[in-house]
Amino acid sequence: MAVTHKQELPEEQGTALLKTLRVRFEKNMSRHNGLEWAKVQAKLEANPEKLWSLSEMEKTGGEPDVIAYDEETGEYIFCDCSAESPKGRRSVCYDREGQESRKEHKPENNALDMAAAIGIEILTEEQYRELQELGVFDAKTSSWVKTPAEIRKLGGALFCDRRYSKVFVYHNGAQSYYSARAFRGLLKV
Template sequence: MNEDVYKDKLQKIYQKSLDFFSLPDAFISIYQKLNEKSNYEVISKWISNNDDLILAYFNDSYLLVDNFKEQLPSRVNVCYDLEARKNRKQYPSQNSAYEIANDLNLDLLDKDEYLFLQSKLDWDNKTSSWLKTPLDFRQNKFAYFGDKKFGHTFIYHNGVQSYYATRGFRLKFVFKLK
C-alpha cells in the first residue's frame, strides 16, 4: 500500500472516530506515530483488507480497533488459542483467534476495552467476540467473550476449545504518542 492511500485511509478512520470518541490529539500527530516503520508494516497489512476500523482513546492509550457490526464470516468458527485448538480431541477448529491475531502482530480486545467501546458503539447483537483473558483464568481452560443484547453489554466465559458459527474476535493495535 502506498503512503498516500495509507494516509487517506487513516484520515477517514480518524474522521469517523470523532463521531463517537473524543480524541485528544490532532490527526497529524497520530499519523506520524502510525507511519513509523514498525507500525506502518503492521497497520498497512491490516487495513489493506479491512476498511472498517475505528480509533478510540482509552486509559491514556489509543486503540485502533475492528469496527464491523457483526462478526465477519472469515472470523468465526475459531477457538480461543493454539493450545485449545491442539487439545481439542474431536473436530478441532481450523484456526484460533490468537493465532490469527499473532500472525498480524495484533491483539484481542480485553473486557474493559470491549465494555468501553460498546458504551459508544453497537456491535455483536447477533454474534459474540472472544476477549483477551487473564492467564490465571485461561489456565483453567476458560476464556471471556462478550456480546450486546437489548442495549446491554454482557461478558461471559466459555471453554477455550469451544467454537461457534457466531463467535469471532476483534483485533486491536494499541499505541501512545508520548
C-alpha cells in the first residue's frame, strides 16, 4: 500500500536535515563512489515530500544515506544505514494482520504500516544483502524484510541479520516482535 505524502518540512528543519545528510554523504563516500552531493541535493530540493520522508527515517534512527543511483530512472536511492536496526522502529510485528492476531501484549505498530506512513519501502532480502556489501549492519539486531506472499499466507515473515561475517535470513510468525528487531527502508528520489 503506497502512501503519497504531501508533507513538507519547515525551512529550518529542511536546511538542518540537508546539512546532516551532506555530512553523512561526505563521510561515507564508499557507499556511493562517483556521485556528487550537489546533484543529490538538487533532487531533494525539487522533491520536498521525499525530504520529509528522509526526516522521518532520521527521526526513527535510520541514518539514511545514498547507496546507489539508478541510471534508467535517474533516481538516487537512499537506505537506512544505521549500524543496528533503527531504534525508533523496533518491537513491531511484520504487518497489521500479524499485529491484530496477537491475543495479548500487542505492539503499538507494525513494520509495513510504519514504512507506508514514512513513505518508504521495506527492504527485500536481495536489497538487504546488497546493503551488507557496503558495510556491517545488524551485527547485534535484526531487520524484517519484505516477505513473499506464499510465506506470508502461511503465517510467516522473514528477517535478516549479520553474524559470523555472514548474512542470514530466518523466519518467524508475522505476529512476533522483539526489542532488537526493526526494519530498514529504501527511498528513491
